Amino acid sequence: MNAQLKDHPVGDHAALLERLGGQSVVFVGLMGAGKTAIGRKVATMLSLPFIDSDHEIETVSRMTIPELFEHYGEAEFRALEQRVILRLLEGGPQVLSTGGGAFMNAQTRGEIASHGVTVWLKAELDLLMERVSKKQNRPLLKNPDPRGVLERLMGERYPVYATADITVQTRDERKEVIAAEVIEALQRHFAAAPPVAGQVTP
Ligand SMILES: Nc1ncnc2c1ncn2[C@@H]1O[C@H](COP(=O)(O)OP(=O)(O)O)[C@@H](O)[C@H]1O
Numbered sequence: 001m002n003a004q005l006k007d008h009p010v011g012d013h014a015a016l017l018e019r020l021g022g023q024s025v026v027f028v029g030l031m032g033a034g035k036t037a038i039g040r041k042v043a044t045m046l047s048l049p050f051i052d053s054d055h056e057i058e059t060v061s062r063m064t065i066p067e068l069f070e071h072y073g074e075a076e077f078r079a080l081e082q083r084v085i086l087r088l089l090e091g092g093p094q095v096l097s098t099g100g101g102a103f104m105n106a107q108t109r110g111e112i113a114s115h116g117v118t119v120w121l122k123a124e125l126d127l128l129m130e131r132v133s134k135k136q137n138r139p140l141l142k143n144p145d146p147r148g149v150l151e152r153l154m155g156e157r158y159p160v161y162a163t164a165d166i167t168v169q170t171r172d173e174r175k176e177v178i179a180a181e182v183i184e185a186l187q188r189h190f191a192a193a194p195p196v197a198g199q200v201t202p
């Protein structure tokens, strides 16, 4: 491990946490971008709770995501996803990683905007393909042409993901490095934005 990361695993994030207040850091982006993996690392580095909306959906439904799609269909999954995320957003400060389709729901986007700061983990198609190929747990990619599906979703979703507060380009680099870049981007975001009215600043 890089000496700086090893010696300063948490760093001084007091100012960032103060500016975050009760908001959530919300990860959005396509399947395989690393929302779950990087979100968990960022939470550890900031000493915040971590929650993944897919994991929570699986807990409350007592079914896996593929089972939910299979037995109830995508529309029901989306309705449950919306309800779960709206509830989870009440629980900040925390890091919340969403499933790739969640941010496409306008009401969910609105609630995320009022309860959190959004981080779009943006990735190239080849990297996404390499990562999603390792697991067969994404129903939308159970398709003869998963690459074509991801390409189509990029076209549909990237303009919406682009409305996130922060974009971090992810790549073939260690998770710790990408997570540290997310934290730097959050620090820059809060340094550039005026404090929310009524919020006490140091
Ligand atoms: N920076 C990284 N380096 C190596 N593997 C990664 C990195 N980011 C994510 N991964 C791996 O890629 C796969 C997909 O990541 P995941 O966090 O599940 O993505 P998402 O939640 O966006 O679909 C997982 O196996 C994860 O461990």
Ligand SMILES: O=C(O)C1=C[C@@H](OP(=O)(O)O)[C@@H](O)[C@H](O)C1
Residues within 6 Å of the ligand: 029, 030, 031, 032, 035, 036, 054, 065, 098, 099, 100, 101, 102, 137, 138, 139, 140
């Ligand atoms: O992009 C999507 O529509 C989906 C992404 C998945 O989560 P990840 O983005 O964490 O893989 C999961 O919510 C479901 O399979 C649908």
Ligand SMILES: [Mg+2]
Residues within 6 Å of the ligand: 035, 036, 037, 052, 054, 097, 098, 099
């Ligand atoms: Mg995930």
